[in-house]
Amino acid sequence: MGLEGIHHITAITGNAPRNVEFYVGVLGLRMVKKTVNQDDPSVYHLFYADERGRPGSDLTFFEYPGAGRGRAGAGMVHRIVWRVASAEAIDFWAGRLADHAVAGEAVDGRLRFNDPEGLAHELVVSEVDDEPLVGGAPDVPRELALQGFDGVRAYSHAPERSEAMLGALGFTGGQDGAWEVRGKQRGGLFSYDPAPEARSLQGAGSVHHIAFNSAGEDQQRWRRRLIEAGAAPTPVIDRFYFRSVYFREPSGVLFELASDGPGFAADEDPEHLGERLSLPPDFEPLRDKIEPSLTPLPNPRARS
Ligand code: ZN
Numbered sequence: 001m002g003l004e005g006i007h008h009i010t011a012i013t014g015n016a017p018r019n020v021e022f023y024v025g026v027l028g029l030r031m032v033k034k035t036v037n038q039d040d041p042s043v044y045h046l047f048y049a050d051e052r053g054r055p056g057s058d059l060t061f062f063e064y065p066g067a068g069r070g071r072a073g074a075g076m077v078h079r080i081v082w083r084v085a086s087a088e089a090i091d092f093w094a095g096r097l098a099d100h101a102v103a104g105e106a107v108d109g110r111l112r113f114n115d116p117e118g119l120a121h122e123l124v125v126s127e128v129d130d131e132p133l134v135g136g137a138p139d140v141p142r143e144l145a146l147q148g149f150d151g152v153r154a155y156s157h158a159p160e161r162s163e164a165m166l167g168a169l170g171f172t173g174g175q176d177g178a179w180e181v182r183g184k185q186r187g188g189l190f191s192y193d194p195a196p197e198a199r200s201l202q203g204a205g206s207v208h209h210i211a212f213n214s215a216g217e218d219q220q221r222w223r224r225r226l227i228e229a230g231a232a233p234t235p236v237i238d239r240f241y242f243r244s245v246y247f248r249e250p251s252g253v254l255f256e257l258a259s260d261g262p263g264f265a266a267d268e269d270p271e272h273l274g275e276r277l278s279l280p281p282d283f284e285p286l287r288d289k290i291e292p293s294l295t296p297l298p299n300p301r302a303r304s
Contacts, residue, residue, distance in 0.1 A: 001221060002170050004183035005130075006149045007213035007242070007258040008047075008058035009080055011119055014067035014204035016044050016295050018116050023048045023059065025300030026100045028137030028145055031274035032264045034297070037062050038239065041283050041290055044297075050133035050148060053264035053273055055213045056186050057133035057148035062208060065295060069118055070206025074195035075252020077154045077207035079112075080119070081189070083126035083147040092144040093123055117205030124150050130186045137301065151180075151189025152210055155200070156251035159192035165249050166190070168229035169212070181212060188212075192251065211244065211256035219245050222257050240280040241266055 013019040023029050032053030037045045044063040047053070059080070072078035084090060090111050097104045097113055104113045111123040126132075126147060133148035156162065159177040171179040177192035190210075202208065214222055219236040223245055226233045233247040242258040249255050264273055267280075277291055 001217050001225075002183045002215070003181050003257070004213040004215045004260065005056055005181055005186035005188035006151070007055040007211040007256070007260070008049075008060055009077065009149070009152065009210050010060045010062065010208045012067060012070060012202065012204055012206055012208055013046075013061040013063055013117060014065060014069075015117065016046060016061070016063040016065070017298055019046065019061055019063075020297050021300055022115050024137070025298075025303075026096070026102065027135075028140035029057075029059070029135045030137075030301075032058070033241065033268075033278055034274050034276070035278045035280070036283060036290060036294075038280060038283075041279075041286065042293060044294060047264065047274070049135070049264075051136040052133075052270065054133050054148075055258070055260050056130070056188070057135075057146075063295070064204070067204040069201075070203030071198060071201040072120075072155060072206055073198055073200025074155050074157050075248075076200045076202075077152045077210055077253060078120060078193070079122055079153040080207070081122045081124055081150040081152065083128075083130075083132070083150045084123050084145075085132065085143055085147060086125060089144040090123055090125065092141075096140075115205065119205040119207070126150065128187065148186075149188055151191065152207075153191045153193055154210075154251065154253050155195035156192040156253075157195045159251055161250040162192070165226075165229050165231060168225060183213070183215065186213070209246070209254035209256050211258040213260050214245075214257040215260050217259075219243050219257065219259065 029048035032049045033047035047060045050057040094104050134145045171181045173179045179190045223233050231247040233245045237244050245257045
C-alpha cells in the first residue's frame with residue numbers, strides 16, 4: 001500500500017472568471033471539470049489539469065464569489081511547485097508571464113510568481129523521470145508546458161510533530177522538513193517552512209487542502225492505518241470522480257487521500273471534458289435551479 005504522489009491541490013478563488021483566464025489562458029492548463037462544490041452546490045468547483053485530467057496535475061478551486069484575500073500561515077500550503085522540462089522552459093514562462101503583466105522572480109534557476117489572488121507558484125526544472133502531465137494549450141509549445149506538480153511547501157511552527165504521521169503514510173526523508181512521497185509511478189515533494197507569526201486566514205488565493213493519490217488501494221485500510229497513527233480521518237466520502245478520506249496532519253495541514261479513479265471521464269467524453277456544467281447524480285435533478293445562478297465563465301481556448 002503506497003501513495004502515488006500528489007493527487008490534487010484545492011484552493012479558493014473569489015473571482016472564477018479571472019481564475020479561468022489565468023489557469024487556462026495564461027498557464028495553459030485544461031479545464032477538465034466544471035462542477036459545483038458538493039458541500040454547497042450554489043458555487044463552482046473548477047478543476048484544471050493536464051489534457052487527460054490525470055492525478056498529479058490537478059489544481060482545483062472552490063469559488064466563493066467576492067471572497068477577501070486569504071493569508072497562508074501555520075498549517076497551510078503556501079506555495080505550489082510545478083515541473084517543467086528545461087531552463088528554456090523557465091525562460092519561456094518568464095516571457096509569457098511578463099506578456100500577461102504577471103510579475104515573475106527568478107530564484108536559483110526557478111521562477112516564482114503569484115496568481116491574480118496571491119496564490120504562490122514556482123516552476124522548477126524536473127529532476128525525475130515521472131511521465132510529464134501536459135495540457136494541450138494551442139499557444140504553449142508542448143516541450144515548454146507545465147508537466148504537473150513537483151510538490152508543495154507548507155508552513156509549520158513545529159514540523160517535527162508531523163514526522164510520525166508522515167512516516168506512517170510512507171513519506172521518506174524529513175531532513176530540514178523536506179519529505180518525498182513516491183509510489184510505483186509518481187512522486188511528489190512536501191516541505192515545511194517556518195511559519196510566519198501572523199495567523200493563517202482561509203480566503204481567496206489560499207490553499208484549502210492537498211490530496212495524495214491512494215491509487216486503487218482500499219480506502220478503509222488507509223483509514224485504519226491513519227487511526228493507528230493518531231489521526232481522526234473522516235469516513236470514506238464518495239466524491240463521484242474519486243473516493244476520499246480527509247484528516248488534519250499534526251502541523252495542521254488538511255490532507256486528503258483520494259483514489260485515482262473513476263476519474264473525470266466518468267460522466268463526460270474525454271474529448272469534451274469541462275465544456276459543460278457537470279453535476280454529480282444527486283445534484284442532476286437540481287440542474288435547472290443551479291445552472292442559472294452560477295457565474296458565466298470565459299473559454300480562453302476558444303479564442304486561441
Ligand atoms: Zn480534494
